[in-house]
Amino acid sequence: xxxxxRAPDNALSPLLVTWLxxxxxxxxxxxxxxxxxGAAWLHxxxxxxxxxxxxxxxxxxxxxERAHPFIRNVLRGFxxxxxxxxxxxxxxxxxxxxxxxx
Amino acid sequence: MxxxxxxVTETQQEPSExxxxxxxxxxxxxxxxxxxxFLVLFIVYFVARAxxxxxxxxxxxxxxxxxxxxITLLMVTSSFFIACSVVTMRAGQSRRSLYWLLAGLVVxxxxxxxxxxxxxxxxxxxxxxESGIFFTVYYYLxxxxxxxxxxxxxxxxxxxxxxxxxxxxxxxxxxxxxxxxYWHATDMIWLIIxxxxxxxx
Numbered sequence: 001x002x003x004x005x006r007a008p009d010n011a012l013s014p015l016l017v018t019w020l021x022x023x024x025x026x027x028x029x030x031x032x033x034x035x036x037x038g039a040a041w042l043h044x045x046x047x048x049x050x051x052x053x054x055x056x057x058x059x060x061x062x063x064x065e066r067a068h069p070f071i072r073n074v075l076r077g078f079x080x081x082x083x084x085x086x087x088x089x090x091x092x093x094x095x096x097x098x099x100x101x102x
Numbered sequence: 103m104x105x106x107x108x109x110v111t112e113t114q115q116e117p118s119e120x121x122x123x124x125x126x127x128x129x130x131x132x133x134x135x136x137x138x139x140f141l142v143l144f145i146v147y148f149v150a151r152a153x154x155x156x157x158x159x160x161x162x163x164x165x166x167x168x169x170x171x172x173i174t175l176l177m178v179t180s181s182f183f184i185a186c187s188v189v190t191m192r193a194g195q196s197r198r199s200l201y202w203l204l205a206g207l208v209v210x211x212x213x214x215x216x217x218x219x220x221x222x223x224x225x226x227x228x229x230x231x232e233s234g235i236f237f238t239v240y241y242y243l244x245x246x247x248x249x250x251x252x253x254x255x256x257x258x259x260x261x262x263x264x265x266x267x268x269x270x271x272x273x274x275x276x277x278x279x280x281x282x283x284y285w286h287a288t289d290m291i292w293l294i295i296x297x298x299x300x301x302x303x
Contacts, residue, residue, distance in 0.1 A: 010193040012186055019182035026174050026296070030167065033301045038159065046297045053293045061185040061286045068121040071130055078137045082294045085148050086302075097152040 018060040025049050043090030047083035054079035125280025133287045136250060140291050143243050147298055154235050161236030162303045164229060169220035170300030173213055174292065180209040181289040184258070184282045194272035200265050203278070206285075207258045213251050217244075240299050247288070247295055254288050257281045 029049045036042040058064040058075040065072070089096055123130060151158045183206035191199035224230070231241045261281040264270065270278050 010189055012189055015182055015185050015189065019178060022178040022182075022293075023175065026171065026178070026293075029297060029301050030171060033303055037303055043302065046301055050294055050297060054290050057181065057286050057290045057293070061181055061289075062124055062283055066122055068123050071123065072121070074130075074134055074137065078141070079290070081141060082144060085144065089148050089152050093152045093155055096148070100149045100152065 014060055018056050021056055022053055025053050040090045043086050047086040050086070051079060051083040054082075125283045126276050129280035129284055133284060136284075136287060136291070140246075140294075143246060144294070147239055147243060150235055150239050157234055157236045159303055161234065161240070162299055162301070164227065165240070165299055166220055166223050167300050169216055169223065170296055172216045173220075174296050176209055176212040176216060177289045177292045180206045180213075181286050183209060184285050188275065188279050188282045191270055191275045191278055192272060196265075196268075196270070196272075199270070199278070200262075203258065203262055203265060207255070207262060210251070210255050210258060210285075214248065214255075217248055243295055243298070247292055250288050250291070254281075254285050257284060 029046055032042060032045050032049075036045070054075075058079060062075065064075050067075075183202050187199045187202035187206060190202055229237055231238055258281060261278055264277060
């Protein structure tokens with residue numbers, strides 16, 4: 001597959017929008033924590049927020065879409081790990097605990 | 103098996119068919135090691151959480167949510183300022199880039215200050231590293247992150263000194279972008295740690 005890379009951006013407004021989104025998502029996660037206190041669904045929503053925030057930083061701040069595929073994939077993998085683990089431990093916590101018992 | 107092929111040249115500012123390397127290769131070796139280290143710590147967190155779910159639900163209630171939120175806002179704001187420093191340098195606005203970097207440093211310095219007050223608050227509530235599994239994992243992960251942040255702050259100081267000495271230009275700003283990449287990666291790690299201890303109750 002041919003991957004074409006564009007020249008890096010010189011505009012500040014996408015960075016400002018990203019920063020605002022990160023602040024709003026942070027505050028939203030705190031509000032969700034209050035509303036969904038103790039619910040398993042809180043883990044799913046928090047997992048989604050973690051993934052969105054990580055992706056925003058990778059794409060807008062690090063400019064991962066223009067980066068070498070190795071860097072892009074490392075970032076994608078790292079960002080995906082926690083949301084997946086959060087959802088799995090929320091719904092399959094006891095099984096996971098059994099597997100990890102010495 | 104697919105081989106990883108990096109461009110041979112050291113200057114990475116121009117996009118190539120393989121994509122560019124933000125900063126330089128060395129910093130990405132460091133960032134990959136940082137990611138690996140924290141992945142291990144995250145696994146420790148999830149194993150501990152799976153074994154002691156009640157301790158983790160109750161422990162998060164006892165921490166200062168305000169401290170966690172302040173640190174998060176400091177991290178994303180300093181990351182934003184440093185990203186602006188890279189973009190303005192790329193546009194040839196060296197002085198503006200310097201001011202953004204300086205702003206990033208000032209905000210970043212708020213992190214250890216906020217952490218100091220958080221630890222004082224914890225100790226006043228009787229919370230230390232031996233207060234239970236949740237707090238052991240919390241101190242281990244957050245202190246580790248603090249160490250990485252201090253490295254980042256030292257890096258910002260070094261890049262700032264080079265910037266003041268005219269070490270960067272619109273054509274050659276690899277060092278500045280390398281620092282920015284490390285700082286964004288450290289910010290990303292904090293954004294994962296934040297819900298672990300302050301949101302998931």
